[in-house]
Amino acid sequence: MTDPAPDPIRFTDATMAYHRAPVLEGVDGRVRAGEAVALIGPNGGGKSTLIKAVLGLVPVIAGTVTVAGRRPAEARARVGYVPQAASLDPEFPVTARQVVMMGRLRLIGRWRRPGRQDRAAVDDALARVGLADRAGARFGTLSGGQRQRVLLARALSPDPPILLLDEPFNGVDAVSQDALITALTRAKSTGTAVLVSTHDLGPVQCLCEQTCLVNRRQIAFDRTELALTPDLLRACYGGNVVDLDAGRLVVTRG
Ligand SMILES: Nc1ncnc2c1ncn2[C@@H]1O[C@H](COP(=O)(O)OP(=O)(O)OP(=O)(O)O)[C@@H](O)[C@H]1O
Numbered sequence: 241m242t243d244p245a246p247d248p249i250r251f252t253d254a255t256m257a258y259h260r261a262p263v264l265e266g267v268d269g270r271v272r273a274g275e276a277v278a279l280i281g282p283n284g285g286g287k288s289t290l291i292k293a294v295l296g297l298v299p300v301i302a303g304t305v306t307v308a309g310r311r312p313a314e315a316r317a318r319v320g321y322v323p324q325a326a327s328l329d330p331e332f333p334v335t336a337r338q339v340v341m342m343g344r345l346r347l348i349g350r351w352r353r354p355g356r357q358d359r360a361a362v363d364d365a366l367a368r369v370g371l372a373d374r375a376g377a378r379f380g381t382l383s384g385g386q387r388q389r390v391l392l393a394r395a396l397s398p399d400p401p402i403l404l405l406d407e408p409f410n411g412v413d414a415v416s417q418d419a420l421i422t423a424l425t426r427a428k429s430t431g432t433a434v435l436v437s438t439h440d441l442g443p444v445q446c447l448c449e450q451t452c453l454v455n456r457r458q459i460a461f462d463r464t465e466l467a468l469t470p471d472l473l474r475a476c477y478g479g480n481v482v483d484l485d486a487g488r489l490v491v492t493r494g
Pocket residue numbers: 258259263281282283284285286287288289290
C-alpha cells in the first residue's frame with residue numbers, strides 16, 4: 241500500500257520566533273489540498289509571521305511546520321506567495337504582463353527567455369483574475385484592487401499547488417474582491433491549498449473551509465462555522481465588540 245500524499249501544509253504545535261522570544265505559539269492544524277484556511281487576528285497577532293514560517297523565512301523554535309511533507313525551506317518551489325500589495329513599488333516601470341511573468345522566472349531559468357508556454361501561462365493567469373484586457377497597462381496606473389489581482393496572477397502563473405496570501409482584501413473594491421474570490425475558488429477546484437490572512441470576515445465565509453484565529457497564540461483552528469463564533473472572536477480580538485450584523489460577523493475596533 242502506498243502512503244497517502246502528505247498534507248500541503250501541516251502545523252504541529254508550532255511556535256515561531258524571530259529571535260528568542262516566541263511571537264506565535266501552539267499552532268496546530270492542516271491545510272488540505274483543494275481547501276482554504278483563513279488566518280484571522282488583530283494587528284501584531286502573528287498572521288504574517290505564520291505565513292513567513294510556511295515560506296521558511298521565520299524560525300520554528302518548537303513543534304513543526306511541514307510543507308508537502310518537507311521542511312518549509314525545502315518546499316519553496318511548491319508555494320505561490322501573494323504579499324501585501326504595498327510591497328511592490330507602483331512607480332516601478334513595468335506592465336501588468338511583466339509583473340505576472342516574474343512568477344515564471346524560476347521555471348524559465350536565469351539564462352533563457354520566456355517561451356510560448358510562458359506567455360500562454362501569463363495570459364491565462366491574467367484572465368483568471370479578470371484582467372486579460374489590462375495586460376499591457378503599466379502596473380502603477382492600475383487601481384489598488386487591480387494591482388492585488390495582478391499579484392495573485394503572478395503567484396498563479398507557475399501553477400503552484402499551495403498559495404499563501406497576506407491580507408489580499410485590504411482596501412480592495414468590491415469588483416476586485418469578487419475577482420480574487422473567483423480566482424481562488426477556481427484554484428481550489430483544481431486541488432490548490434490556500435492559506436489567506438485577512439481582517440475581512442466576508443470573503444472568509446464564502447471561501448474558507450477552515451479558520452485559524454491567532455493572537456500571539458492559536459485561539460482556534462477549526463471549521464469556519466465553528467471558529468467564527470462571537471466568543472472565540474472576542475477571545476481573539478481581546479474583547480473588542482463583535483456584532484451580528486444581518487447574519488454576518490463584524491469585528492469592531494471599539
Ligand atoms: N522581523 C521581525 N523581527 C522581530 N519581530 C517581528 C518581526 N516582524 C514582526 N515581528 C513581531 O511579531 C509580532 C507579530 O507580527 P505579525 O506581523 O506577524 O502580525 P500580523 O498579525 O501579521 O499583524 P498585521 O495585521 O498588523 O499585519 C509583532 O509583535 C511584531 O512586532
